[in-house]
Amino acid sequence: MPKVPASIIKILKGVPETQLQTVCNKLKITDTLEYKSFIAKNPKVNNPCTTFLDTQLTSGNTSTISKLYRSIEGFLFIGGCAPGIGIAFNLIDACFCFALGNFFGCFMSIISCFPIPGFKVAGKGLEKILTGLLKHISPSKLLNNFHKELHKRLINYLGKGKIENGEIYHKCLCTIREQLEEMISGLNNPFATEIIRTLGRILNNLPTNGSKITKKIATPKINPHEIKIKSISIFEISNK
Incomplete structure (x- = not known):
């Protein structure tokens, strides 16, 4: 276990x-x-x-x-x-x-902490945790399901009334993106850095009004197979 x-x-x-x-x-x-x-x-x-x-x-x-x-x-x-x-x-x-x-669920639960006032990534060691989780999550699954799962959690956590308020929803997305960007500066793993940067770009493509989210959200072009191969080679090198 x-x-x-x-x-x-x-x-x-x-x-x-x-x-x-x-x-x-x-x-x-x-x-x-x-x-x-x-x-x-x-x-x-x-x-x-x-x-x-x-x-x-x-x-x-x-x-x-x-x-x-x-x-x-x-x-x-x-x-x-x-x-x-x-x-x-x-x-x-x-x-x-x-x-x-359930590493994907764990990843999303931690990301869901970011919009909470007073919760900051710095000093909590979450960079290493999230980097470690990425070893166990298929890049394609992460990129394909990140925005759907995040939207679902924001609906559950904020409540439908607040999620329909474009300003509040957009503020949450901005906060998450800012903390992801802050994390990148503390990472020296090219694979993890690229994935996290891509998640930030996905957030930029989400509609500002949560009630209007659709399945047709544009995902940044990235080759999950290429990332997977890159991740294996990086981790193999780092473990030698």
């Missing part, structure tokens, strides 16, 4: 317990047998929600993690960009996705 990067866990553990408590309640994590059993065994534990998530996500128990994720997946739309607790929703999603080998 893929091991959730310590850097993501560290960011998650940096979220105030009060916020994680709110999110765990909304996701109904606190209603699961796993959580109740954990509390019964650790009645005096400090920061119960933080400790429970840390324990589960680093346990290596795929069946339990999968069962927990299935129980919360339908509630994750509640507040990805909600003031104060949006980061927690996205980080929890990212951790579960990574633990279950």
